[in-house]
Amino acid sequence: MITETSFLPDEPTIRMDGVNHGYLQGDHVLGDINMALRPGSFHFLTGPSGSGKTTLLQLMYLAQTPRTGRVWLFGVDTSRAERKVLTNLRRRIGVVYQDFRLLDHLTAYENAALPLRVIGRNEREYRDDVMELLHWVGLGERINAKPTTLSGGEQQRVAIARALVNKPDLLIADEPTGNVDPEMGERLIRLILELNKRLSTTVFIATHDLTLVKRLGAPVLRLENGLLMKGSSTGSAYGGEDE
Numbered sequence: 001m002i003t004e005t006s007f008l009p010d011e012p013t014i015r016m017d018g019v020n021h022g023y024l025q026g027d028h029v030l031g032d033i034n035m036a037l038r039p040g041s042f043h044f045l046t047g048p049s050g051s052g053k054t055t056l057l058q059l060m061y062l063a064q065t066p067r068t069g070r071v072w073l074f075g076v077d078t079s080r081a082e083r084k085v086l087t088n089l090r091r092r093i094g095v096v097y098q099d100f101r102l103l104d105h106l107t108a109y110e111n112a113a114l115p116l117r118v119i120g121r122n123e124r125e126y127r128d129d130v131m132e133l134l135h136w137v138g139l140g141e142r143i144n145a146k147p148t149t150l151s152g153g154e155q156q157r158v159a160i161a162r163a164l165v166n167k168p169d170l171l172i173a174d175e176p177t178g179n180v181d182p183e184m185g186e187r188l189i190r191l192i193l194e195l196n197k198r199l200s201t202t203v204f205i206a207t208h209d210l211t212l213v214k215r216l217g218a219p220v221l222r223l224e225n226g227l228l229m230k231g232s233s234t235g236s237a238y239g240g241e242d243e
Contacts, residue, residue, distance in 0.1 A: 011075040012036035013170050013202040014060055019069035021055060029055050031226045033069070039169075040200035042193070044213045046231060047223035053206045054098065054174055056223065060204065061095050061172050062086060074169065091119060094168035094201075096176045100159045102147040108154075109134065109143040112161040119166075126165075133161045136191060138184060152179040160188055164195060171195065173205045177212065185212070 019033040029052045037043060047053050058064045059071060062078060071078045073089050081089070094115075102111045113123070113130045134143055137157040147155055156179040163171060171192065177185030189212065195201045207213065213220060222231035 011039075012072065013039050013041075013074060014204075015072040016059070016066075017070050017072075019059065019066040019071065021052075021059060021064070021066045029226055030059075030066075030223075030228075033228050035221070035228060037202055037204065039202055040196065042196050042203045042218045043205070044216075044218055044220045045204060045206040045223065046208070046210065046213060046220060049208075051223040052226045053223055056228075057095075057172050057174055057204070057206055060170075061093050062090055091115075091166070092169040094163035094166060094171045096156075096160050096163045096171075096173035098174040098178070100147075100155045102155055102158055102162075104147050107144045107146060108139055108150065108158045111147065111158050112165055114162060115166045130161075130165060133165055134158075137161050137188065153181070153184065156180055157184070157188070160191075164191065167195070167199055168201060170202045171204070173203075175207055176205060177207070177209060185209075189216070 015036040016033045019030060020028060021030040022028045033056065045053055045056065055064070059066055060073075062071075062073070065071075065079070074092065076085060076089060078086060078089070103114070106114070109130060110117075112134055113126060116126045116130070117123075131140075131143065134140055137160060139154060139157055139161070142150065142154060145154075147158070150158065156176070160173075160176055163173065173192070176192070177188055180188065192203055192205075193216075196203045220231035222229050
């Protein structure tokens with residue numbers, strides 16, 4: 001069982017107790033997930049394709065509800081929270097989706113700024129910040145481009161800018177460097193690390209890039225056949241209780 005609850009100084013950013021999930025009767029994509037991520041922590045999630053990584057992330061950002069078990073987010077039991085409360089919780093999360101989910105009728109700038117527009121921020125207050133973020137991810141010359149004219153790597157960078165623009169308390173990323181070259185991937189990870197250090201944002205990144213995992217040396221969780229284990233920065237894993 002993976003849990004950090006016993007030595008957390010504060011309420012965990014996210015906690016899962018006995019979470020099981022599947023899509024068909026008798027199907028178990030995830031089995032008995034128990035974990036807690038402390039505020040400001042940085043974790044990688046690894047595992048083979050089909051092991052349930054994306055499903056676990058979806059449960060974390062409340063896109064799905066578990067078949068059994070409970071998910072606490074920022075100290076709130078999401079199974080008992082009202083819809084308005086869940087909406088407010090989601091606004092504290094930045095998500096980098098593997099399929100980007102950009103709106104084709106909006107420019108790169110408008111897509112990146114969307115989380116701020118949704119919560120009613122005035123553009124005069126955030127325009128410079130959004131522009132600076134797009135420059136940082138290498139899209140300063142593409143701010144007016146629509147997603148259909150952007151490469152896969154450029155779309156990925158817009159998606160990352162959108163996830164970071166609201167300075168979230170929790171950042172969840174599904175293969176955030178999967179469509180960019182190594183140099184840009186390194187730059188994007190440095191940006192995420194800075195967010196983690198400066199704002200104590202809790203970061204949880206699913207990736208197949210074990211070279212990146214090994215280089216950063218951050219704690220690793222690994223999914224194998226729907227079971228969550230504690231892994232090493234080299235990508236190996238072991239089961240059992242935390243020490």
